[in-house]
Amino acid sequence: MKRLQLDWVWWIVARGNPLKTGHGDFGERFWSAMAVADHPRMRVTDIESRLGLTYTYRTLSAITHIAPDADFVWLMGADNMVNFHMWSEWQEIARMMPIAIVARPGVGPGARNSPFARRFAHSRIPEAEATILPGLAPPAWVYLTAPLDPISSTAIRQMKAAS
Numbered sequence: 759m760k761r762l763q764l765d766w767v768w769w770i771v772a773r774g775n776p777l778k779t780g781h782g783d784f785g786e787r788f789w790s791a792m793a794v795a796d797h798p799r800m801r802v803t804d805i806e807s808r809l810g811l812t813y814t815y816r817t818l819s820a821i822t823h824i825a826p827d828a829d830f831v832w833l834m835g836a837d838n839m840v841n842f843h844m845w846s847e848w849q850e851i852a853r854m855m856p857i858a859i860v861a862r863p864g865v866g867p868g869a870r871n872s873p874f875a876r877r878f879a880h881s882r883i884p885e886a887e888a889t890i891l892p893g894l895a896p897p898a899w900v901y902l903t904a905p906l907d908p909i910s911s912t913a914i915r916q917m918k919a920a921s
């Protein structure tokens with residue numbers, strides 16, 4: 759929110775990642791996200807569950823239809839940059855709204871050489887200019903380095919199961 763000077767952050771709780779199995783209970787994940795996103799300018803949304811959506815392209819199409827004047831940015835961790843080209847209509851997503859990618863442990867050269875990074879190399883902006891990203895016409899993206907956080911959803915679920 760600070761690095762991109764965003765007014766709001768919406769957390770879209772995934773109905774189920776199309777590339778993964780074993781998503782766990784949606785309601786449990788939703789309330790867990792609510793507990794973490796405890797901030798006056800963060801909203802946790804169950805839009806995928808309510809509209810029966812799974813593919814991000816469809817979800818973002820619905821959201822931009824609901825709020826056509828908003829300058830949306832898609833936020834995701836760098837692990838998703840590596841396999842972004844396996845997502846449904848990934849190039850259309852990149853052409854729908856700017857993308858900000860947050861560094862994640864264990865994701866290095868694979869991300870820089872990913873089909874997404876190569877296909878949209880000309881649309882990348884320097885990290886120092888991140889605040890202009892929301893106002894740019896897509897495709898546009900930035901890679902944000904940040905203190906690396908080793909936690910993952912899988913690790914959290916394992917900790918909960920063990921306690």
Ligand SMILES: Nc1ncnc2c1ncn2[C@@H]1O[C@H](COP(=O)(O)OP(=O)(O)OP(=O)(O)O)[C@@H](O)[C@H]1O
Pocket residue numbers: 833834835836837838860861862863907908909910911912913
């Ligand atoms: N530690 C982290 N650092 C940066 N981004 C993260 C981190 N954990 C999750 N994300 C990002 O948050 C989004 C939602 O991730 P999700 O809730 O599926 O957790 P996950 O840790 O990626 O899952 P898994 O345990 O299956 O790897 C994704 O875009 C992911 O890249």
Ligand SMILES: O=C(O)c1ccc[n+]([C@@H]2O[C@H](COP(=O)([O-])O)[C@@H](O)[C@H]2O)c1
Pocket residue numbers: 770771772773774775776777778812813814815838844845846
């Ligand atoms: O649309 C797709 O094809 C697609 C493929 C893989 C992942 N996604 C979405 O990307 C988001 C992050 O995925 P994950 O596994 O890191 O939770 C989540 O909203 C997923 O539904 C979307």
